[in-house]
Amino acid sequence: MINWEELKHIHVIRKLQSILTQWFSTEVFFVDERGVIRNFDPTDRQREWKNPLAAEYVREKTRERFFKHVSEMNEAALKSNKKAFVAKGPSGFEQVIVSRVAHGNDFYGTVYAFCYLDHQVDPAEKAQAKTLLEGWGADWNAFDQAFSKLRVLSDGERKYLAELVDLVSEEIVTYHTEIASRQERIDALTNEIGNRYSYGNMIGKSKPMQELYGLLEKIKTSESTILINGENGTGKELIAKAVHYNSTRKDNAFVTVNCSAFNENLLDSELFGHSKGSFTGAVRDKKGLFEVAHRGTLFLDEIGDMSPTMQVKLLRVLQEGTLTPVGSTDQKKVDVRVLAATNKDLKAMIEDGTFREDLYYRINVINLVVPPLRDRKEDIPVLIDHFIARGCKEKDIPLKQLAKRSMEKFYDYPWPGNIRELENECERVIVLAGDDKMVGPELLSTRIRDHGENSKVQGVRVAGKLKDALEELEMVMIKEGLKRTGWNKSRLAKELGISRAGLIMKVEKYGLDKRKLMRQAAAAAAAANGSSNGEVA
Ligand SMILES: Nc1ncnc2c1ncn2[C@@H]1O[C@H](COP(=O)(O)OP(=O)(O)OP(=O)(O)O)[C@@H](O)[C@H]1O
Ligand SMILES: [Mg+2]
Structure with a gap:
């Protein structure tokens, strides 16, 4: 079943509708599989009709006749093997275009575009319509005026009109099948992974999270150091805590130190402690966090920000299990399990010479990668x-x-x-x-609410040359389709109802190069990220 009410939120469909009304004065009706119009409410007196005849037909006396016609056209579409067809309107001399909304063997209804003339109407035809409409109880004068305002379309214009109406029904199907397949994917995953929703305070039932939980279960009794990689805000600290509280050390301290929050000297004394008088302000002996975490776990967050000198010191503690506080000569023995996290690419830093390779292998005994939410x-x-x-x-x-x-x-x-x-x-x-x-x-927040809107269609024009407007729309639809299908040209060509070769030609024509689009998307995401700061209340 199509969620017809949702369609008014779909930007592409809205734009197409606005082109259809602006250019051809046609009203676009969505008709469900039972023949009922879904985007017209008879009690809505505010609705502005772009098509003068539609405004007349939906008045009380003629409304039933009009609905009957819509319903009959729907019935005809159900039986038709054509995607779209032209038919006579209710009075017989206006024309309508009906396009099937269907996918495979499923018929969901039609898009009914009302109406235009294909020739200037002569007096004899008018007389005929007058008799018919007056028979229905209609106000002939009002209808006569409405007829005179209808557009007479040339062959070329009718072809464009039909294509656009078809695009609307295709967009509806695409939207519907996408939602359906999204739901199916979620259902399938839910079935597949059983009911593990969480691990410690960590929530998540996706496959990557299930894999992570599995790994965490396996390493429960391990004493190895662990490196946790992941983008900002993906839950690295939460994982470090889960590791500690599931380990044999859980009754001892869990200590976190953010390596990027200190300069080198401060981090040194923070981690290893100092003895009284070792520097100005060191008025008494201070235990370092390594000592505080004795028998427990020390979590070194943002380890990629540690200076080369500190990296050497850390390596020594990890290798020998002993440390020397700042300003002291005594060695202290500590029993600490180290966990480290970073959002940096440490391998690349090794190549740049900013991260020690030997330290990397020391901390990366077990590697946990946290997937980003997207x-x-x-x-x-x-x-x-x-x-x-x-x-x-x-x-x-x-x-x-x-x-x-x-x-x-x-x-x-x-x-x-x-x-x-x-x-x-x-x-x-x-x-x-x-x-x-x-x-x-x-x-x-606006960035979330408007996300789809901005990235879907921008500025489809409703004035100027029709050819330009259509090309622009075509370009945008292909661009969005490429992103949506992950550059699966065969799938997209099928969705758009054109050949793969045809699609490739258009991709070249509009310069929709993959790398260029990816760069744009990344820039847009970065901009959205930046704008988030001011918005969170
Ligand atoms: N799987 C999850 N379930 C529930 N809450 C989560 C999950 N992952 C992260 N969070 C929450 O999101 C926020 C960010 O998590 P956390 O601080 O662990 O991420 P991080 O990777 O360390 O971030 P940063 O890179 O900024 O240090 C926290 O408030 C945390 O509680
Ligand atoms: Mg963190």
């Missing part, structure tokens, strides 16, 4: 549930729920700031929702 979108719903439930509990307010449309926005957004950004957004909408139980899309 690679495990299946986790988004459970994470949202978790953060919203936690937030509402903390604030002692009734549980809130994300509207379906908001959930889709969350799903489509690329989350450059990862889980932390998602967490902040959940906190923010709980507050903004006030007393409302449902969190609607209007409450989301």
